[in-house]
Amino acid sequence: MTTTTEIAEFVQTVEYDALPESVIDQLKRRLLDSVGIGLGAIGEEPVTAVRDTVTREGGDAASLWAAGATASPAGAAMYNTTLTRYLDFMDSFLAPGETPHPSDNIGTIIAIGEAVDATGEELIEATAVAYELQGELAWNAPVRDRGFDHVTHTVITQAAAAAALLDLDHEAIRDAVGIAGTAHNALRVTRTGGINEWKGIAAGNAARNGAYAALLADDGMEGPKNLFEGQKGWQQTISGAFEVDLDPACRRVEDTMAKRYVAETYAQSAVEGVIELADLNDIDHEAVTEIHLETFHGAKLIIGGGEGDRHEVETKAQADHSLPYMLAAALIDRQMHNAQYEPDRIQSSDVQRLLRTVTVEEDPTLTERFENGEMPAVIDIELEDGTGYHVEKDAFRGHPTDPMSWSEIEEKFHPMAANVYEQEHRDQIIETVKTLGSKTTADLTALLA
Template sequence: MTEVQELASFVERARLEDLSERALEQLKIRVLDTIGVAIGALNAPPIATIRGLVTELGGRPCSTLIGGGRTAPDRAAFYNGALSRYLDFMDSYVAAGETCHPSDNLGAVLAAAEMREASGADLLTALAVAYQIHTRLSDVAPVRDRGFDHTTQGAYAAAAGAAKALALPPARIAHAMAISGTANNALRVTRTGALSHWKGLAYPNTAMSATHAALLASRGITGPETVFEGTKGFKEVIAGPFEIDWRQEDLEGVRRTIVKRHNAEIHAQSALDAALDIRARLGFEVTAVSAIRLKTFAVAHRIIGGGEEGDKRTVRTKEEADHSLPYMLAVALIDGEVQPEQYAPERIAAADVQMLLRKVTVTPASNLSAQFPHRLPADLEIEQEDGSVFRAQRDDYHGFHTKPFDWTAARRKFDRVTSAFTNASERDALAEVIATLDERPVAALTSLLGDIRVAPIEARINL
């Protein structure tokens, strides 16, 4: 067997019963979290543009769009994936050489599962498979330092999830992953320098292509079966050598993923907790701050602190703001939170936050870097004009795998981020279906998602 065929055997034999009780609970929390942040992005300008294009192009109505309407499954995977990714508030997986967002796979899995009229148990199993593949490839085959984006490993995960949701046999699962993995090797420039809309759309594009690959494979289209180990394959050209024995893998990877407490890039979470700690202390005055000094681990400095992936003090857009430690620290100190509201164009452009972010200095520290990825350490020091200094240290946060969200915490975040687009009864219905999804058909979830309206509640009332 080739390596992709061995992986396909793992995908095919996976069953929901293979998940531990804790893994299943966390998987449902990820579904709630992902759908919540997707709903919260319904009126984002790029999303409106994409929705207009999907509507104009049409497509066989096999799969539901969150916010109403139906289209072809590959287009639904793109649109729903764009929704869940736009706020940059989704879950993450942090490996030594790669950071990814396994919830990005839900768009593909949901679209394929609905097309097949699958059960909720089928959807959850397919999603667990995608999580396992995505996290394990991130562990052993990181590509960031080679100039490729983390969506590259996701090409295999999303295709596997979609193929599993479609209940394809092993040979066709292998071809789906081979097609998708060969075709979707994205450049890291996606997340360096001045960030564009593509930062949030790169994985939805991968999910769309992976879903299409699974549909092609379902009709008998074949892909390179030595995609991993073959001449000019993934190992030789992109990742370098690695080994995974898929016969020994389980479905517990979801438990190693983490949920965001703050609407901010994942490596900023502990630092923002430290900032809010200082903000709450007696005698601290944000208007009197003269310098903000953050020591953090090298990966955080590189990606969001002004290291090799670009200047982080020029902040003009939402995409730049949620990947700028200077901006996120400044707005947290001023506003007392980092939520979707902190990325409104007028908030980003405001003089107070623009002035304060220029007082932020971020430096990597070897002792903190040594703790990564098992911890996300931050050592924050803020000096005021009178010379007084406030300091706070953190190495994890609520949502990290050391302090995972339970259902109550996940529901609290879900309610907050969806409140503009849903009423209490709609939120209760969605949460109840997701909590019992293994006992329901996928249609029970997609029917509720299709009933949500794109216009915020306030706008609907005014109409």
Template structure:
């Protein structure tokens, strides 16, 4: 047998040896910003029907009261990971990472890493460092091992990141980290049908489910269960079965990928952000009445077209409920033009089914452009043409938006979004949560989770 370490063992050594000094000041601030953004999004989602249903399921199933649920109560680390992850993900308003052939949401790792850190009574630095590891693993695997084109979901790479981050947060040695990552990576390879065709609640729950599995894998490793050490390169491993050959020299990896993630300005699928911003700018500039619009023509990059524009992942003009609406460029552009924003209220059932928006979205046409596609993911280039009933054409072109890598969101911008999403909880508590996150490297994780335990949402206020 060869003494050469497998890829998962090399990853585990790197994750184990990583320390706080490896993080740049920019990365530290980005991590705090992603936590603030995701906690705000989770609070804003607590009245969402699927989130409330999962809360009921969690309470009915019970479980040892070990880890905090956002909004109060405690349960086991894996159940808490699923519930908190569902809250972070439900609105589809958390961060994104754009690789050339894969887009993921690395802040989905906050739920498992936070659960692991609270369970281990870790301090804030330990939590942020473990979260940086989770970000790095998921993002780098998205770079070199995209799976969407093979029919698998971006949660595949997330299983490795969630387990690596959770295992590090629990203070595992290298062997235990390797086992946790190997078990999670082997066990959670979700199908892309999650996000194609007629969409369901599962679109927002696939990663929380993977993260719950990664948390479970981490606990198995804690209790001495081993996993297949050739999960990446072995016979019928990730390379052989799904992704094809790739290499990562984990020894040389840094912890900076979090600084390449982007924040959503609008409550809309990430690839829509520049086109929504552009249409709103055109709307404000020209003041054209909706009833005077003959057509809205969007030319964009191929990933946006294929996922949300009516390309390879299905038509986007039959819109009946939230999961279809927030993955439809025609709907989101129509909502932006009519309402001047795309926020959670644009996905209320009454808004989705109203005649004005259903009529306008039928006038939106989307097509891909090779030149714009070549500029992705460094840009999110697009062009919008608005034609009026009398034949006039108005245009705007965009390459990015406020929140993209070229225009990163400041703490003040993140706070404005956070405040809008947390307006239905006690304002003093919301402020204390934000300040604790901003100072997370100087406090214990329990200082944050104790505050999350106190959250109470007004039940009569919808998202």
């Protein structure tokens, strides 16, 4: 049975010098990708609301990215994580029963790292801890079908990563994880029915809570050390029985996908397939009478109508969790990026008409393929003259079976950060992340302040 002791032992075992080079390389890619996505969210209204809240609370220990302001470590963790999460462009684990976003940990790691003046190696170690623990919880302790949101995992991984950076002793790590996992368990209602903007902020809230739990433990606060196995504890009430196998080499990061499109995780293959069909055949969207998608259980459940009608789309929060909207916009615009979530684009008559032609069907065979490591999608587009187009996808560029190269991560980074920093500044951020093992957290945050 998994215990806080097991997690504490793991946190204390992870060492930079023992991490495989391939793992360190992937962790750096995840860091750069997350920073770029975060910079792309600067100025979004819900993000600004979080910034205003955490700056009003005060604090000067950690920087708010590209805001020219500071906050407490927990406040900066919330704001910076909100940045990395809000656009829905973050990375994901593709576990059968859960799809968390381990990049949700990056904002906290950098905030706590800055507060304690961590080295670049220590920053990478903490990132490795978070990705490994989040992956193991996703694969072995899914909570979605039991009514809890995946940030219920994230608050635990946030606490563990923050504990690593704070250099907490064994018992204090147990306290931090116990506080985080007992006090902060988010409900799945965040992503069901009529979705609102909290969907993009929930991870930031988990970041604040996880960071704060570790800070409390650092100051001597005790937590429920029997979090998982105790009477009415986490396993009894939230997850059911489970075991994790935490590897100090932290290879779970190699199972992470990076998004090619600004779209919900499970939409990536389908969006790529629709764009390929539209480009290859120069499809006139006005002639389309049906877009039919066959997909796997999770996609149908979350973004295909299983947890509420996804044809009623009025806001970004609804659009990026609607397969009908994403497929319609991708076919018309041959792209799925920030521009496709502007209010005028969402409300435009062409995309509103086309999304109502989209049908989504769950195929048990595709579910089995997803559970075996693919992200399958079968797409058929029919035109009013009877012409049909068909494509089948096993995965997409950025899937663990077809990962993005460094150059592709950089190509993704530049347009996201271009509204904030000039080319030379962006290049400095890239170089700092690539050489982070010989840098400090301060070197990175100086470029993000």
